[in-house]
Amino acid sequence: MLSLWRPAARRVASQCTRRTLSTTPSRRLFSDKEHNDALNVFAAPPPTGQSSSPSTPTTARVDGGITTEALAAKSSHAVFEVPPDRDPLLHYMTNLIMKHGQYSRASKIVSEMLLHIHTLTRSPPMPIVREAIFKVSPAVRVSTMKMGARVVVTPVSLSERQRTGQGIRWLLEASNNKPGTALQERLAKEIVAVVKGESGALEKKLQMHRSAMVARAIAVSVILHPCDAESGRPILESLAQKSEVSLHAGFMCVAMEVVTTYCFSQTSNAFSYPAFEYPLTIAIQQVNYTCCIVRYFPFLLHAFLALPSWLVGVLSPTMLALPTFRGTLDRQVTEILEDPSVLEQTEHEIIYHHLLNPESGAVPLGKTALQEEAAILVGAGTETVGNACAMAAFHVLANEDIRRRLKEELEGVWPDSEADMPLERLEKLPYLTGVIYEGLRLSHGLVTPLPRIAVDDCEINGVQVPKNTVISMSQTIVHYNPDVFPEPRVFKPERWLGKDSSDLAGHIVAFSKGQRSCLGINLAWAELYLILGNLFRKANLVLVDGSSRELKWKALLTPRYDNAIRVLRWSILKG
């Protein structure tokens, strides 16, 4: 069978060889149906190890799981079908494989790849190649754009060509991990793995779609329901009932309330706890320690999640808040999945309107995926915001000069302390923006090094890094770099007032950078402006006597502060 296929492959190769680079075929890469299927961003992936076609027979296994019949059934073409002259998809793939203008070499790789697929599957390779490519191609990418001081993350849909190109690049990248010395052989194995649902490239597509969905959901929540002037109020009102409190704990409670309200339309009631000691925020801080252990022993996380609540309570009463909260989220998700009409009763659009995306008619995410998205949002959006606010507030309170300049700026725009302070105006205040940047810089976001994989051989800072090496760097190295931020440990909002402040902003990596960067960046910026702006215009806070002049921290997942910022005297300003 292989020998019968070979002439066809040769023909493809020779046709490709004869073609010049400029003769891009005008035909579409995929049919309309394939195109529409690929655009179905929200479609649930087929379970790992299964073919996407449920009706395919599963006998006569070849190559560890995929079946001759299953693959043959994917094609409605004749077994010895010859790829059409100048097949646009093969041409495009050849162009992407080509290095140093050697088209004939690339086309030989493509043609031999077809032979390898045929050898592995005993089926015509073209339908398999087509299926693998459009299965792996993303429909969207995430783009970041600067708008004033904020970096706005938006999902952007891709054209058929861009989508296919990205899919082929991911296939090529993932094929590096397959056994075999020749690219054609590795690529063939990767393509077969994609069709079987076992390729790492599929994970990349899922990750990209997930980022796009959540970024869209958060952006829409913020745009449709911008945090109004009330955001700063709960903390002010609660302060009025507490004489000496931890501001840090208060900020965490505000952040918790914002996430639960905006994302799930549920109030956390975090403010009603004495001294802001809300069990869930305390548990989230505790998780900071656990993460450092789980990172090296991931099975412990699964073991912990499987424990019944009563046992968690016995082992660690602080951590009991976690299963309790998961239970609340689980109930909400179950309720929505059982009766999607409950979404019509929420005060505003919440994360599930977008994650379930009912209006597009697409296949929604499953229950576990929804629960995990919800838990990640709460975990990621609480302590980070709390830390940045605490860092900024501490330095403003500890430094009379900074406090005076900030107050002057706020009072200049809002002479009446009871006036509403809309986000759009707060964002334009240069000194407040400087205070926030310094808060983000010195609280760092995450302080544990975030791992990335070098997809190619590269050089980093003069060091040769072979491809597939796991590399990571902590944000602290950038934020404490004296070449970028002179006197890096000093809280100096003034450094953000110069002409080069937008260049400087490029060195703030608190939200990380790239595809895996923070999805809540828009919401976080809105919170920081509203919380700090309202607090310093509407309240008069004084640090507890003898408070430390420095906020010391330990490097866990996020920074863990040794000393809480305690405020003693407060008063709400009137008029």
Ligand code: HEM
């Ligand atoms: C000052 C506030 C915040 C900081 C400094 C921050 C920082 C970060 C960082 C450093 C990451 C890891 C990115 C990476 O691995 O490269 C991250 C991830 C994430 N953040 Fe934030 N974050 C903040 C607020 C928020 C908020 C308010 C939300 C949403 C409610 C949020 C949602 C997320 C999510 C969902 C991820 C996971 C992204 C993924 O898995 O790809 N964050 N954040």
